[in-house]
Amino acid sequence: MMGLRLGSIRALAFLAVAAVVACGGAATQGKGSVHVLAVWSGSEQDSFKAVLQPFQDQTGIKVEYESTRDVDAILQTRLQAGNPPEIASLPSPATLTKLGGQGKLIQLDSASNPVLDMSTFNSQYAQGWIDLGKINGKLYEIFSWAAVKGLVWYNPKNFAAKNYQVPASWQDLITLQNTIKSGGTTPWCIAVESGAASGWAGSDWVKEIVLSQAGPDVYNSWWQGKTKWSDPAIKSAWQTWGTILGPNNSNVYGGKNQILATNFANGGDPMFKTPPKCYMHNQASFITDNFVKQDKAVAGTDFKFFPLPDVNSQYAGAHVGAGDAFSMLKDTSQARALIKYLTTPEAQAIWVKRGGKLSPNKSFDLANYPDDITRQVAQVMTGAKIFAFDAGDLMPTDMKNAYWKAVLDFVSDQSKLDSILANLDTIQAKAYTT
Structure with a gap:
């Protein structure tokens, strides 16, 4: 057919x-x-x-x-x-x-x-x-x-086996990841390697959270270079992503090394292992092609999705594309x-x-x-109530590249967030004037 x-x-x-x-x-x-x-x-x-x-x-x-x-x-x-x-x-x-x-x-x-x-x-x-x-x-x-973007992919058979429910809110998502972790498995698979563009897949997490947590006005001011990276609204988005990664990336299969060394296209592969190595993978809609061709997965049977839950109900239905x-x-x-x-x-x-x-x-x-x-x-x-184009793609090239590099630095050591954001502020001050 x-x-x-x-x-x-x-x-x-x-x-x-x-x-x-x-x-x-x-x-x-x-x-x-x-x-x-x-x-x-x-x-x-x-x-x-x-x-x-x-x-x-x-x-x-x-x-x-x-x-x-x-x-x-x-x-x-x-x-x-x-x-x-x-x-x-x-x-x-x-x-x-x-x-x-x-x-x-x-x-x-x-x-x-x-x-x-x-x-x-x-x-x-x-x-x-x-x-x-x-x-x-x-x-x-x-x-x-x-x-x-902002689609969380999961294997419905894995969810059913553990009686996990699709989260309806951000707090439900955090509760689910804690439940999965307490059961002895890492909740997430995340992969950010992409050659010269390494880090972009992690940058999606941050921009999705900025839009959903701080709203479109802050989002637009941020990519336009008017809101600093060290601004509390932007810093908070990185910290929120940190709650997903967990201390020392303990919520992610393989930890830091797996995140940094695995190509984004293969990021969700461990979901399809028996037993599964992780239960959720946040990636844009294009990833279904990889699931079907690389993992031989069948849509609806082996993988489904739910939109990343709203971080702030004030900005419900926000999506990055x-x-x-x-x-x-x-x-x-x-x-x-x-x-x-x-x-x-x-x-x-x-x-x-x-x-x-x-x-x-x-x-x-x-x-x-x-x-x-x-x-x-x-x-x-x-049907998105708030739709925003990818902030990284809207930034000047030097800013975008620094953003991606910052993702790698944050995954390597979350405790250095303040210095990472200060460096991004410095680059921002130059990138929008050239």
């Missing part, structure tokens, strides 16, 4: 490409190539290439895909050499603002020569997603996929055709069907999600 559904999705994608080609003219048909730079590797790279296949088959345009975990550094090197890729999936809105301000990006909604059919685009995307791709009112970036976005750095007919294709629900459905992604497109059919669990995740995103 899955193969049949994927076949239908690919057929629809062919129709979407045909429409793109019809609008793009003969220059897009059977000619040339387009170079795309993005972060995806492994199974994520396989899924992105599956998205690209109908486009390549229909147009004859070859997509040359390059994967790196450090898009920022590679882009800067290529730009300095005068040889940027035609399209890049920028790592953050901060990078978008920087490159757009330098005149390095192609405007997608130019009145004289727009890349996109803006009438269609505006009808298919919520204004919030459109605005994220704009600089001074001009569109330079489109979002093809989305993720919602992020997205995969694309910008053009060279204006070619091939790049234009691919950008158009990546905004279509048909193209987005190919990866969604394979698992691990959500679509921000309002025209996207919920039936395209591969299982009920993913549909429920999508509904968390669309």
Whole structure:
């Protein structure tokens, strides 16, 4: 049945490409190539290439895909050499603002020569997603996929065996983790290794807690550099995460070494061991792809989720999200055709069907999600009472990198929190002025 559904999705994608080609003219048909730079590797790279296949088959345009975990550094090197890729999936809105301000990006909604059919685009995307791709009112970036963070994954069979109940409040969560620990097992699995980006997975914990505990005004002031890291509201979020980690990370399977050395993609694996090594794993919606492909787990049977409970009921229903976005750095007919294709629900459905992604497109059919669990995740995103974009991605690059490094330092020694935050204050004072 899955193969049949994927076949239908690919057929629809062919129709979407045909429409793109019809609008793009003969220059897009059977000619040339387009170079795309993005972060995806492994199974994520396989899924992105599956998205690209109908486009390549229909147009004859070859997509040359390059994967790196450090898009920022590679882009800067290529730009300095005068040889940027035609399209890049920028790592953050901060990078978008920087490159757009330098005149390095192609405007997608130019009145004289727009890349996109803006009438269609505006009808298919919520204004919030459109605005994220704009600089001074001009569109330079489109979002093809989305993720919602703050989802606590668990194995329902493990919960049932111990008669554990899904927590309805933050206090219930703390009670549950204490119960699990008293039973001789560590409550959590946490993993933050990610090469040059190590620490980002732990930073998600902090930003989710800031939003849920201190609210959107503090959250926005924080990523904008107006609220210091040493501010009581931000410090309190780190301390709240510390209650999850436990003294010397004793609430986490494998402790400090396991947290720091394990790649984020493998963070939840110990949940599926017999007996389980942990019972809960907080990670964004994309992780389901890893559960299915690496752990051979079945959605609804081997894994379910609950949203991270509200820390402060005043800000109930708060969620952090992020997205995969694309910008053009060279204006070619091939790049234009691919950008158009990546905004279509048909193209987005190919990866969604394979698992691990959500679509921000309002025209996207919920039936395209591969299982009920993913549909429920999508509904968390669309039903959030307070929705904020990933704060780390909104910060200047130097600030974001320091944030990730601070996560590693905090896991290594929680007692050094004050000095960690003081260092972040120092970096903050410089990062927002350059």
